[in-house]
Amino acid sequence: MKRINQMEPWVGEEEKRELIACIDSGWITEAERTYKFEKMVADFVGSRYGLAANNGTVSLTIALMALGIGRDDEVIIPDMTMVATPNAVLLAGATPILVDIKRDNLCLDLEEVMKKISKKTKAIMPVAMNARPPDMDGIERISREYNLFIVEDSAQALGSYYKGKHLGTFGEIGSFSFSTPKIITTGQGGVVVTDSKRLRDKMYRIKDFGRIDRKTQKHDTIGWNFKFSDIQAAVGIAQMKKLEKRIKWKRKMYRIYQEELRDVEEIKMLPTDLTQTTPWFVDIFVDNPKMLKEYLNSKQIGTREFYPAIHSLKPYRGRGGFPVSTWASKHGLWLPSSLFLTKRDIKRVCKEIKNFFKKKK
Numbered sequence: 001m002k003r004i005n006q007m008e009p010w011v012g013e014e015e016k017r018e019l020i021a022c023i024d025s026g027w028i029t030e031a032e033r034t035y036k037f038e039k040m041v042a043d044f045v046g047s048r049y050g051l052a053a054n055n056g057t058v059s060l061t062i063a064l065m066a067l068g069i070g071r072d073d074e075v076i077i078p079d080m081t082m083v084a085t086p087n088a089v090l091l092a093g094a095t096p097i098l099v100d101i102k103r104d105n106l107c108l109d110l111e112e113v114m115k116k117i118s119k120k121t122k123a124i125m126p127v128a129m130n131a132r133p134p135d136m137d138g139i140e141r142i143s144r145e146y147n148l149f150i151v152e153d154s155a156q157a158l159g160s161y162y163k164g165k166h167l168g169t170f171g172e173i174g175s176f177s178f179s180t181p182k183i184i185t186t187g188q189g190g191v192v193v194t195d196s197k198r199l200r201d202k203m204y205r206i207k208d209f210g211r212i213d214r215k216t217q218k219h220d221t222i223g224w225n226f227k228f229s230d231i232q233a234a235v236g237i238a239q240m241k242k243l244e245k246r247i248k249w250k251r252k253m254y255r256i257y258q259e260e261l262r263d264v265e266e267i268k269m270l271p272t273d274l275t276q277t278t279p280w281f282v283d284i285f286v287d288n289p290k291m292l293k294e295y296l297n298s299k300q301i302g303t304r305e306f307y308p309a310i311h312s313l314k315p316y317r318g319r320g321g322f323p324v325s326t327w328a329s330k331h332g333l334w335l336p337s338s339l340f341l342t343k344r345d346i347k348r349v350c351k352e353i354k355n356f357f358k359k360k361k
């Protein structure tokens with residue numbers, strides 16, 4: 001029987017054609033194709049500027065650096081996220097402050113945020129966990145009241161909105177990832193978006209050795225090499241052209257799972273507004289995800305357990321106080337979510353899930 005993996009990238013003939021054209025052009029380092037890809041992403045989300053970096057961890061770091069956030073500064077982030085979020089804060093030299101999440105969207109709990117704001121807090125970095133939106137109205141209110149920057153970690157949220165506005169466009173800077181499991185991929189890659197020319201230029205210098213632009217050898221600030229390449233951009237351009245279709249299918253896939261699993265009382269799925277959210281992965285919550293994972297694996301179906309809560313990881317180990325992120329990490333399971341899954345594939349997965357729970361009774 002064909003194995004269904006939890007996630008696989010989807011690249012094909014269009015990407016091959018773009019890559020060949022890029023190689024034939026004789027120019028593979030960051031240039032015109034990168035600018036085109038950046039513009040495609042910025043236009044799609046509705047931002048003035050987009051800037052590509054080598055991955056979504058670095059793009060978050062560049063955003064913090066451009067805002068002058070570093071030593072002695074604190075950045076508020078959710079305790080349930082991919083470890084890249086706190087790592088990026090540390091890479092910028094600042095301290096991530098962990099905050100528990102809400103059960104209905106797995107995003108920052110704003111009451112808990114209020115308890116963690118200190119004199120050192122400079123920014124809030126909300127994460128759209130699995131592309132569901134955080135309470136952006138509330139986050140904007142807090143940012144105004146306490147004079148905090150908003151840097152959105154929208155790594156998983158291309159194609160997702162809050163009240164009709166694309167995620168990643170609320171704060172000073174938003175960041176997207178294009179690693180292989182994302183809705184579109186460039187192999188590795190990240191893009192920051194902003195409406196500020198000043199921040200765009202600052203981020204450009206940070207990623208390009210401190211140069212004002214690539215035509216000069218003037219380095220009047222310190223910068224590094226966090227650049228992209230036209231090879232990645234070639235893949236990204238082909239992928240962007242398929243984005244609308246992919247959004248539609250991702251949403252439909254989630255709906256099929258919802259319908260198929262609706263009557264399985266052992267499974268909880270989160271409320272998800274599919275007019276706004278394009279779930280990145282299909283997430284379910286069960287008593288014992290490990291057992292279900294093993295069973296599905298024996299049926300040639302791959303799944304992935306949720307991220308560990310950040311506070312439980314060795315480098316971030318702290319005291320407790322994160323009941324919801326602890327719950328999510330203990331009970332969450334990601335089901336097969338590759339874009340090329342067919343309705344039949346999804347039905348097969350759901351049938352096996354039902355078999356698992358029938359056997360347990």
Ligand SMILES: Cc1ncc(COP(=O)(O)O)c(C=O)c1O
Pocket residue numbers: 055056057058081082084085127153155156177178179188189190
């Ligand atoms: C929420 C979140 N933030 C940041 C990242 C980091 O992105 P990258 O893998 O491109 O460095 C990821 C990657 O999956 C992510 O899911």
